[in-house]
Amino acid sequence: xxxxxxxxxxxxxxxxxxxxxxxxxxxxxxxxxxxxxxxxxxxxxxxxxxxxxxxxxxxxxxxxxxxxxxxxxxxxxxxxxxxxxxxxxxxxxxxxxxxxxxxxxxxxxxxxxxxxxxxxxxxxxxxxxxxxxxxxxxxxxxxxxxxxxxxxxxxxxxxxxxxxxxxxxxxxxxxxxxxxxxxxxxxxxxxxxxxxxxxxxxxxxxxxxxxxxxxxxxxxxxxxxxxxxxxxxxxxxxxxxxxxxxxxxxxxxxxxxxxxxxxxxxxxxxxxxxxxxxxxxxxxxxxxxxxxxxxxxxxxxxxxxxxxxxxxxxxxxxxxxxxxxxxxxxxxxxxxxxxxxxxxxxxxxxxxxxxxxxxxxxxxxxxxxxxxxxxxxxxxxxxxxxxxxxxxxxxxxxxxxxxxxxxxxxxxxxxxx
Numbered sequence: 001x002x003x004x005x006x007x008x009x010x011x012x013x014x015x016x017x018x019x020x021x022x023x024x025x026x027x028x029x030x031x032x033x034x035x036x037x038x039x040x041x042x043x044x045x046x047x048x049x050x051x052x053x054x055x056x057x058x059x060x061x062x063x064x065x066x067x068x069x070x071x072x073x074x075x076x077x078x079x080x081x082x083x084x085x086x087x088x089x090x091x092x093x094x095x096x097x098x099x100x101x102x103x104x105x106x107x108x109x110x111x112x113x114x115x116x117x118x119x120x121x122x123x124x125x126x127x128x129x130x131x132x133x134x135x136x137x138x139x140x141x142x143x144x145x146x147x148x149x150x151x152x153x154x155x156x157x158x159x160x161x162x163x164x165x166x167x168x169x170x171x172x173x174x175x176x177x178x179x180x181x182x183x184x185x186x187x188x189x190x191x192x193x194x195x196x197x198x199x200x201x202x203x204x205x206x207x208x209x210x211x212x213x214x215x216x217x218x219x220x221x222x223x224x225x226x227x228x229x230x231x232x233x234x235x236x237x238x239x240x241x242x243x244x245x246x247x248x249x250x251x252x253x254x255x256x257x258x259x260x261x262x263x264x265x266x267x268x269x270x271x272x273x274x275x276x277x278x279x280x281x282x283x284x285x286x287x288x289x290x291x292x293x294x295x296x297x298x299x300x301x302x303x304x305x306x307x308x309x310x311x312x313x314x315x316x317x318x319x320x321x322x323x324x325x326x327x328x329x330x331x332x333x334x335x336x337x338x339x340x341x342x343x344x345x346x347x348x349x350x351x352x353x354x355x356x357x358x359x360x361x362x363x364x365x366x367x368x369x370x371x372x373x374x375x376x377x378x379x380x381x382x383x384x385x386x387x388x389x390x391x392x393x394x395x396x397x398x399x400x401x402x403x404x405x406x407x408x409x410x411x412x413x414x415x416x417x
Contacts, residue, residue, distance in 0.1 A: 030054075032067040037077035041349050046075055053115055056152040061210075065123055071096065073118050083107070085114040087121050087137055094125045094137075109149070109193055117145040120217070127218045141223055142183045143196045144213070150197025157201060158368065161252055163194035176202075176245040177225035177238060202248045206233045262321045262365050270324055271358070273316050274331060278305030288331070288355075291338055292347055299341075306338035323361055330354035 026035045026043035033050045035043040050073070058065055071094045078101060086097040096118040100111060117140050124138040150156050179199050185192055204210045209232050216223050216231075223232075229241035277285045278294075278301040286294050295302045313328040313335075334350040336342075342350075 027072075030067050031069060032073060033075060034072045035075045035077065041346070042077065045349075045353065046077070050075065050115060053112065053152070054119060057116060057119055057148070060148070060151055060204075061214075065119060066126075068094075068122050068126065071122060071125070073098065073115075073122070075100065077101075083110045083114055085117055087118065089135065089137060092135060094122065096121060109190070112152075113146050113149040113193075116149040120145055120148070123214075124218050124220070128220075131218075133219070136220055138217075139220060140217065141180070142185060143180055143199065144217070144223070146185055146193050147196035147198075147200030150193060151201055151204070156197065160194040160197040160201070163191055164198060164249075167191040167194075173246075175242050176228075177242070180223070180225055180228070198249065198252065199245075201252075202245060203228075203232065205248065209233050262323060262361075262368070264362070264365055264369060266320060266324060267358075267362055267365060270313075270316060270327060273309075273312055276302075276305045276309045276335070278302055288334065288351055291335075292344060292351075295338055303339050303341075306335040309335045310339075327354065327358050327361060330357055 023036050024038060024040050024043055026037075026040060026047055027033070028035075028047035028051050030051060032054065033047050035046045035050075037043045037046070054065060074095075074097045076097060076099045078099060080101050081099065082101070084097075084099045086095070086099070088095045098111070098114045098118060120140045121138040124140070125135075128135070150160055174195060176199055179192075179195055182192060182196070185196070200210070203213060212232055213223055213228070216227065221227075225238045225241060229235040229238045233241060233244060235241040235244055275285050275287050276291055277283060278298065280298050280301050284294070284298075291302065291306070310332045313332050317324045317328040330350070331354045334347060334354055337347045337350055
């Protein structure tokens with residue numbers, strides 16, 4: 001009986017920590033986000049993601065979004081469940097929350113749009129206080145938050161065009177006034193999300209139009225097709241708005257993007273620099289995944305080699321595209337941990353983060369180059385079909401070498417530096 005009691009007590013002791021575990025709270029570097037989850041490393045990854053999304057959003061709008069110290073955005077990581085966005089008031093303070101599933105399969109577009117919706121709500125709340133307007137729970141048009149989230153980088157912009165093109169003529173002919181009426185965009189509705197992205201890109205291509213839309217939202221007044229036609233894009237009527245929208249979409253179907261100086265050759269150059277060499281006293285070369293095991297065997301030699309690798313990665317990416325510099329920095333953080341003897345689980349997490357970012361960049365660059373080749377083929381075929389001297393007036397006739405450095409005028413207008 002005593003043995004059974006001891007066994008029961010031992011099992012209870014093992015069960016208690018998981019049953020009564022306290023969630024881990026992690027603040028982002030700017031103090032803008034608070035992530036609540038079960039693991040510090042996972043929380044930290046989400047804070048960095050949220051800060052990066054905020055920076056991209058600021059760049060697209062061309063304005064800073066100061067942190068709201070009294071209104072922190074809370075990201076709650078639950079074991080399962082759908083993505084949910086909450087916005088309420090407590091003692092006059094705007095409470096914003098984004099709830100995510102740690103284990104379920106979640107549509108990334110919904111997570112990204114949820115964060116942008118909360119950032120917009122905070123911006124509306126701050127501007128209303130500055131203008132001494134009454135406090136409200138901000139209402140954000142769904143097409144606007146979805147469309148803004150779909151324009152944060154050029155890869156998303158290209159994907160918007162491609163999705164709408166693949167969806168066919170029926171979706172491609174959707175009037176702007178219909179898109180502005182969409183409030184339900186559940187998971188999996190990528191074609192509608194892409195069309196919202198194109199609508200926001202078009203509005204942003206008209207000087208100051210997006211600023212006028214945001215000011216309208218700040219005042220919590222409806223952004224109707226009639227208002228957008230007259231005050232937003234300055235068309236004479238909704239019919240004129242639809243004509244402009246149709247013409248712009250037709251140009252976007254043939255637009256050529258600037259891909260920021262990225263190429264698979266440049267990525268291969270960076271990948272060639274990732275293995276680390278050191279002397280033991282014989283020269284040894286190991287891949288990043290093998291460095292952790294090698295550190296246990298030759299700690300001093302590996303630390304010296306890692307320090308040199310950090311410098312080398314900085315040199316090979318100097319002056320290159322920002323995306324390549326970011327990859328080098330992630331691997332640099334890994335090798336920095338090797339130098340300073342960082343705990344092995346942290347090292348593995350840093351390396352996994354770097355590997356994932358490199359894989360995503362390589363996939364995106366490959367799709368961009370395929371897109372460029374496709375544009376070149378289409379243009380070549382159309383030139384062969386055209387009569388001598390004929391021109392469609394949309395895109396100049398360019399060879400591939402010129403296309404790679406060509407920035408379409410429409411792209412310039414709605415991609416602010």
